[in-house]
Amino acid sequence: MTETTTQPGIPDPDGASDIIDTDYDIGQDNIEGKVGPFGFDIHNPVFMISGISVVAFVFYALALPEQASSFFGWLRPALTSSFDWFFLSAANIFVLFCLFLIVSPYGSVRLGGKEATPDYGYPGWFAMLFAAGMGIGLMFFGVLEPVYYFATPWGDAPLGTVRPFTEDGVLIAENVEEARRMALAATSYHWALHPWAIYAVVALALALFTYNKGLPLTIRSAFYPILGERVWGWWGHIIDTLAVFATLFGLATSLGFGAQQANAGLEYVYGIPNSITVQVILITGITAVALVSVLRGLDGGVKLLSEINMVIALVLLLFVLFAAGAGTIVSEFVIGLGAYVQELLPLSNPIGREDDGYRQGWTAFYWAWWISWSPFVGMFIARVSRGRTVREFITCVILIPSFVCVFWMAVFGGAAIEQVIADPEGSAVYGQVIADYNPPLSLFAMLDGLPLSAITSTVGIVLVIVFFVTSSDSGSLVIDTITAGGKIDAPVPQRVFWCTFEGAVAIVLLIGGGLPALQAMVISTGLPFTVVLLLMCWAIFRGLQSERRKT
Amino acid sequence: MFHKIMVPVDLAHTDRLDRALSCAADLARSHGAAVTYVGVTGAVPGAVAHTPQEYAEKLAAFARAEADARGIDTHAHAVTSHDPAVDLDKTLLKAVRDTGADLVVMATHVPNVTDYVWAAHGADVAAHTDASVFLVRG
Numbered sequence: 098m099t100e101t102t103t104q105p106g107i108p109d110p111d112g113a114s115d116i117i118d119t120d121y122d123i124g125q126d127n128i129e130g131k132v133g134p135f136g137f138d139i140h141n142p143v144f145m146i147s148g149i150s151v152v153a154f155v156f157y158a159l160a161l162p163e164q165a166s167s168f169f170g171w172l173r174p175a176l177t178s179s180f181d182w183f184f185l186s187a188a189n190i191f192v193l194f195c196l197f198l199i200v201s202p203y204g205s206v207r208l209g210g211k212e213a214t215p216d217y218g219y220p221g222w223f224a225m226l227f228a229a230g231m232g233i234g235l236m237f238f239g240v241l242e243p244v245y246y247f248a249t250p251w252g253d254a255p256l257g258t259v260r261p262f263t264e265d266g267v268l269i270a271e272n273v274e275e276a277r278r279m280a281l282a283a284t285s286y287h288w289a290l291h292p293w294a295i296y297a298v299v300a301l302a303l304a305l306f307t308y309n310k311g312l313p314l315t316i317r318s319a320f321y322p323i324l325g326e327r328v329w330g331w332w333g334h335i336i337d338t339l340a341v342f343a344t345l346f347g348l349a350t351s352l353g354f355g356a357q358q359a360n361a362g363l364e365y366v367y368g369i370p371n372s373i374t375v376q377v378i379l380i381t382g383i384t385a386v387a388l389v390s391v392l393r394g395l396d397g398g399v400k401l402l403s404e405i406n407m408v409i410a411l412v413l414l415l416f417v418l419f420a421a422g423a424g425t426i427v428s429e430f431v432i433g434l435g436a437y438v439q440e441l442l443p444l445s446n447p448i449g450r451e452d453d454g455y456r457q458g459w460t461a462f463y464w465a466w467w468i469s470w471s472p473f474v475g476m477f478i479a480r481v482s483r484g485r486t487v488r489e490f491i492t493c494v495i496l497i498p499s500f501v502c503v504f505w506m507a508v509f510g511g512a513a514i515e516q517v518i519a520d521p522e523g524s525a526v527y528g529q530v531i532a533d534y535n536p537p538l539s540l541f542a543m544l545d546g547l548p549l550s551a552i553t554s555t556v557g558i559v560l561v562i563v564f565f566v567t568s569s570d571s572g573s574l575v576i577d578t579i580t581a582g583g584k585i586d587a588p589v590p591q592r593v594f595w596c597t598f599e600g601a602v603a604i605v606l607l608i609g610g611g612l613p614a615l616q617a618m619v620i621s622t623g624l625p626f627t628v629v630l631l632l633m634c635w636a637i638f639r640g641l642q643s644e645r646r647k648t
Numbered sequence: 649m650f651h652k653i654m655v656p657v658d659l660a661h662t663d664r665l666d667r668a669l670s671c672a673a674d675l676a677r678s679h680g681a682a683v684t685y686v687g688v689t690g691a692v693p694g695a696v697a698h699t700p701q702e703y704a705e706k707l708a709a710f711a712r713a714e715a716d717a718r719g720i721d722t723h724a725h726a727v728t729s730h731d732p733a734v735d736l737d738k739t740l741l742k743a744v745r746d747t748g749a750d751l752v753v754m755a756t757h758v759p760n761v762t763d764y765v766w767a768a769h770g771a772d773v774a775a776h777t778d779a780s781v782f783l784v785r786g
Contacts, residue, residue, distance in 0.1 A: 395734070
């Protein structure tokens with residue numbers, strides 16, 4: 098790595114950081130021009146290859162649906178079953194690495210140079226971290242996952258814990274406490290330290306190499322310590338294209354499934370028919386609102402939407418907390434947090450376990466999923482995190498969100514488990530999660546058991562939709578930045594293009610039927626990205642070392 | 649009539665600015681006004697500079713070079729924006745207030761159909777500021 102702080106033409110930023118000396122000028126490979134009246138400024142290999150390969154894969158999924166679904170339907174579980182030890186170990190490494198950075202002297206390095214000040218205050222920053230990182234997942238899994246672990250009859254209970262029901266569905270009173278404890282711990286495990294550490298690694302790598310080292314804001318920059326000048330060539334094109342690919346398909350397939358979920362909710366609450374037409378209208382509507390937000394920019398769009406999300410989510414959280422009995426729920430939270438701390442080691446142990454159903458079916462699946470999302474979320478977090486120290490960054494990206502997620506799961510999962518215990522056979526939650534296994538309805542089933550369910554379910558549907566708008570918007574920003582070679586001031590029509598393209602891909606897959614296959618494909622990209630993330634840890638370490646030495 | 653002239657500049661495309669720059673310089677000389685060049689940058693590294701500080705220095709150097717070349721009194725005013733592609737107009741309007749300019753001279757493109765959707769920056773600035781605005785076709 099060749100670095101210097103004294104180079105002709107580029108003045109030192111107040112001795113504040115340690116710019117990498119590279120011959121690459123940001124935007125040098127870009128093509129500027131006009132299509133009709135619309136200006137564009139794109140990094141051509143990355144833009145064209147990502148665009149064309151996305152279209153090609155959509156065609157593949159539509160033209161050979163059976164082949165695509167059998168191939169990816171086989172590939173994804175095959176990867177998560179064979180490499181479960183690898184996913185679990187890697188995630189543990191990410192957590193340990195981040196915790197190490199908090200206590201090490203490297204924690205004092207400031208992103209953006211010594212004198213940088215944070216771009217965003219805490220409330221706006223947190224709102225964006227959450228909305229981009231989890232948002233929608235908390236809505237979907239908040240009830241589903243704890244109840245599933247609590248009552249699963251399919252033998253995939255975490256750590257093979259006891260089941261609180263007999264074969265005939267009769268409650269076994271003495272098993273309830275243990276099953277509830279483990280359900281909350283196992284859910285928290287998937288939503289707390291590990292996923293946020295995965296995001297933090299990618300975000301920190303990008304923020305460090307962008308704000309302190311002066312490289313463009315694209316995924317390839319994090320590989321400079323490893324690949325050197327080669328990152329500006331085909332190596333870099335491949336890395337960036339893969340990231341665009343995973344982000345676009347990740348968003349498009351989530352958008353498709355999200356429309357199905359919202360539709361299921363609308364049917365459950367209002368009796369609106371569950372049909373492709375309604376779902377296409379939903380996707381079109383979500384994309385249209387996202388477009389407005391895209392045109393309003395980062396501060397007027399994503400940030401505002403994220404803050405709206407947080408307020409609505411907080412209202413819903415407080416409602417469930419008090420409607421389900423604050424005393425009980427707070428004790429669930431204490432139990433959940435205690436159990437999480439206690440069971441963290443056994444749950445994250447990658448070898449010698451017998452709970453294959455849980456470890457491979459859930460944990461490895463989650464890890465692959467979080468990792469396949471990490472280029473998108475990491476890049477977005479990096480974009481809004483300039484001016485924080487590494488210690489502050491990791492604390493705020495890992496510890497605080499983990500705490501909030503454990504609380505969220507205790508409230509939603511705890512309230513739902515209470516309903517199941519109170520009335521095992523008759524409760525709607527038991528019906529939707531276990532008896533009929535209808536995941537999209539689990540949240541609404543829980544709300545049904547509380548007062549004012551017509552209002553809260555509507556709030557729930559609105560929240561799901563607004564979270565999708567936010568993802569679609571921030572995703573378009575990220576894809577546009579990568580395909581513009583790290584430029585954030587490329588013409589706005591490019592963002593409009595990606596946002597529309599993403600909605601179009603979702604609609605085509607929804608109508609043609611290719612959502613499950615392509616989502617399985619996206620999650621499969623988690624495996625190569627895990628290797629990429631491990632390399633990133635090393636790159637971060639090297640980057641921080643040189644930063645400490647030079648400043 | 650004018651004391652402070654503000655000229656928004658895009659350091660990545662100074663070649664396209666020549667008409668606006670010489671126009672501003674002529675006005676500055678005839679009115680005895682000072683010219684402030686305003687540049688907007690994002691916090692992330694861009695084509696022009698790796699950091700906002702570096703951008704500010706490049707803009708200052710640009711202002712000095714203009715002062716020498718055109719024999720006028722110049723200043724530089726660099727602004728960092730979270731999302732320069734979208735927030736440019738708002739940022740420029742704030743710069744008009746911050747610099748206390750009474751005339752804005754800016755380069756603009758020939759109007760086309762996209763102006764119905766995205767108003768041109770010059771039009772937007774002119775619509776929302778108290779200062780006089782002189783749009784120079786590029």
